[in-house]
Amino acid sequence: DNEDDEHGLIPEAYIGMDRYQARKQIIEDLQSLDLLEKIEDHKLVVPRGDRSGSVVEPFLTDQWYVKIQPLADPAIAAVENGDIRFVPDNWKNTYYDWMRNIQDWCISRQIWWGHRIPAWYDDQGNVYVGQSVEDVREQHGLSDAVELRQDDDVLDTWFSSALWPFSTLGWPQQTDRVKTFYPTSVLVTGFDIIFFWVARMIMMGLKFMHDVPFREIYIHGLVRDSHGDKMSKSKGNVLDPIDLIDGIELEILVAKRTSGMMQPQLARKIEKATRKEFPDGIPSFGTDALRFTFSALASTGREINFDLNRIEGYRNFCNKIWNATRYVLQNTEGEDTGLNADKVDLSLADRWIISRLQQVEGEVARHLDGYRFDLASKELYEFIWNDYCDWYIELSKPVIYSDEASVEQKRAARQTLIRVLETWLRLLHPIMPFITEELWQKVAPLAGKQGATIMLQPYPMPETDRIDQAAMAELNWVKAFIMGVRQIRSEMDIKPGKLLPVLLQNGSTQDRQRLEANRSFLMSLARLESITWLEADDHAPESATALVGDASLLIPLAGLIDKQAELERLDKNMRDRKSVV
Numbered sequence: 001d002n003e004d005d006e007h008g009l010i011p012e013a014y015i016g017m018d019r020y021q022a023r024k025q026i027i028e029d030l031q032s033l034d035l036l037e038k039i040e041d042h043k044l045v046v047p048r049g050d051r052s053g054s055v056v057e058p059f060l061t062d063q064w065y066v067k068i069q070p071l072a073d074p075a076i077a078a079v080e081n082g083d084i085r086f087v088p089d090n091w092k093n094t095y096y097d098w099m100r101n102i103q104d105w106c107i108s109r110q111i112w113w114g115h116r117i118p119a120w121y122d123d124q125g126n127v128y129v130g131q132s133v134e135d136v137r138e139q140h141g142l143s144d145a146v147e148l149r150q151d152d153d154v155l156d157t158w159f160s161s162a163l164w165p166f167s168t169l170g171w172p173q174q175t176d177r178v179k180t181f182y183p184t185s186v187l188v189t190g191f192d193i194i195f196f197w198v199a200r201m202i203m204m205g206l207k208f209m210h211d212v213p214f215r216e217i218y219i220h221g222l223v224r225d226s227h228g229d230k231m232s233k234s235k236g237n238v239l240d241p242i243d244l245i246d247g248i249e250l251e252i253l254v255a256k257r258t259s260g261m262m263q264p265q266l267a268r269k270i271e272k273a274t275r276k277e278f279p280d281g282i283p284s285f286g287t288d289a290l291r292f293t294f295s296a297l298a299s300t301g302r303e304i305n306f307d308l309n310r311i312e313g314y315r316n317f318c319n320k321i322w323n324a325t326r327y328v329l330q331n332t333e334g335e336d337t338g339l340n341a342d343k344v345d346l347s348l349a350d351r352w353i354i355s356r357l358q359q360v361e362g363e364v365a366r367h368l369d370g371y372r373f374d375l376a377s378k379e380l381y382e383f384i385w386n387d388y389c390d391w392y393i394e395l396s397k398p399v400i401y402s403d404e405a406s407v408e409q410k411r412a413a414r415q416t417l418i419r420v421l422e423t424w425l426r427l428l429h430p431i432m433p434f435i436t437e438e439l440w441q442k443v444a445p446l447a448g449k450q451g452a453t454i455m456l457q458p459y460p461m462p463e464t465d466r467i468d469q470a471a472m473a474e475l476n477w478v479k480a481f482i483m484g485v486r487q488i489r490s491e492m493d494i495k496p497g498k499l500l501p502v503l504l505q506n507g508s509t510q511d512r513q514r515l516e517a518n519r520s521f522l523m524s525l526a527r528l529e530s531i532t533w534l535e536a537d538d539h540a541p542e543s544a545t546a547l548v549g550d551a552s553l554l555i556p557l558a559g560l561i562d563k564q565a566e567l568e569r570l571d572k573n574m575r576d577r578k579s580v581v
Contacts, residue, residue, distance in 0.1 A: 064108040071203040072102045083212050087371045088300045091219045098195035107156045114154030121149050162200035165213035187214040218371045221304040228305050236270025247284030288432040289315040295431045296377040324389045325439045328417045338411040339448045345408040349395035350416040352475035355467045356387050362462040398524040422447035423460050477514050484546030484553045485526040499529035507551025
């Protein structure tokens with residue numbers, strides 16, 4: 001009970017003793033003095049560190065603080081007046097909520113690594129702050145005989161990180177890098193560190209550089225696993241991008257996820273979950289497929305659930321690109337593509353794909369300006385896979401492989417194939433840099449392009465005067481015709497290779513004109529035996545039907561299907577649907 005000693009109320013016998021040992025010793029001492037009446041169990045909620053499992057208890061220490069309001073006010077104004085813009089815009093509300101209710105900032109930390117607090121103490125406890133111990137001695141006239149001890153704490157990680165936009169460029173010296181790259185254009189980051197990092201960079205930039213550190217802040221979602229859980233080593237659900245790129249065997253993956261854990265008791269659970277989710281390990285998907293996956297998932301949402309099925313689909317996309325390029329090269333290398341001709345005779349299909357390319361270039365530019373990488377990726381994927389590979393390449397084959405097509409028609413098809421391919425390789429390059437570089441090196445000379453690398457080529461921008469609305473409308477009619485035939489084949493289970501007769505009924509004069517202009521395309525791509533237009537008084541046989549423009553497309557079923565079997569199949573489908581309802 002001696003309050004005059006340096007330890008106050010703590011008896012000397014317990015000084016320096018571990019808290020758990022002290023508790024036991026106190027009980028024993030109370031019992032020995034016959035001062036203990038009884039012991040009762042009491043359930044207490046005790047906070048524990050999630051990594052160490054140790055009890056978290058308060059420990060009073062001296063800390064360094066920054067008076068924050070004078071720094072926060074200019075940083076709030078920078079967003080209010082538009083000097084800095086959040087994308088999506090709604091994240092500025094998170095920023096305001098933090099900044100307008102901000103409290104003074106504790107900047108000292110009791111950890112081993114970091115920038116050490118620039119403060120020194122003498123034997124009397126006086127504190128001196130400066131850039132170095134020599135600076136302190138000079139400022140305060142302290143001789144070398146005065147012993148100075150530097151504070152053991154280090155600066156808060158976020159304090160050091162707040163200096164990043166300019167300290168990495170050579171500041172406080174006014175280097176050429178500082179003058180060139182401060183302020184920068186865009187900061188890309190996650191929403192969870194808007195107040196930890198973003199706000200503090202703005203405050204420090206305005207304080208020391210007298211300008212904002214960046215003009216726009218693009219906020220993306222956080223990548224989670226396929227179940228929506230946050231990835232963490234303690235959960236054992238982290239996906240290393242290198243493992244997705246190069247692939248990894250199951251045993252190596254298990255060892256990687258369960259080694260060096262702060263909570264080794266979870267290793268068995270993590271191993272079991274890993275073996276269940278990846279029984280064969282993780283296959284190699286490649287860098288381009290992974291990059292495209294992240295781009296396609298970069299929506300405005302808060303969370304991004306990463307599913308291996310998506311990256312597998314985009315690996316297939318890479319294969320599609322490779323095979324399409326191989327087809328183009330096989331049909332253009334050593335051939336006349338009319339690059340030096342003043343004009344080539346473009347077909348309907350040529351004019352259509354060129355028009356679609358201009359539209360896609362415009363849409364991609366618009367989405368990139370708005371940081372909608374997901375929509376830009378979707379636009380590119382659908383154009384390359386569907387329009388170019390599935391439609392235009394197929395439309396080019398009847399021209400290139402036909403003995404009836406003229407030299408001019410073949411030349412136009414080859415030129416369009418190579419030039420459109422070269423252009424969309426440049427469009428795709430920022431997202432898929434490796435495959436596009438590899439293929440561009442082969443394609444560029446045939447397209448008349450010069451340069452050592454695709455990286456230094458201009459990014460495609462739309463030429464709206466090249467959009468042929470009439471060609472697009474007519475080609476869409478051709479596509480509807482072919483898809484109508486294919487749908488009937490699928491529904492009626494008719495073999496893809498069987499030549500079919502097609503009847504057309506009703507329709508407009510424009511429908512008839514489009515049919516005659518594109519008959520050879522339709523016969524070839526839809527694999528037809530004949531196309532006949534029924535007159536008004538003609539009786540249509542029992543047929544499967546589809547709509548094409550204003551006309552009805554009919555395929556007579558006589559001899560194609562077993563009518564009774566088809567009726568039974570339809571009846572069964574109806575009964576199954578009723579039973580589900």
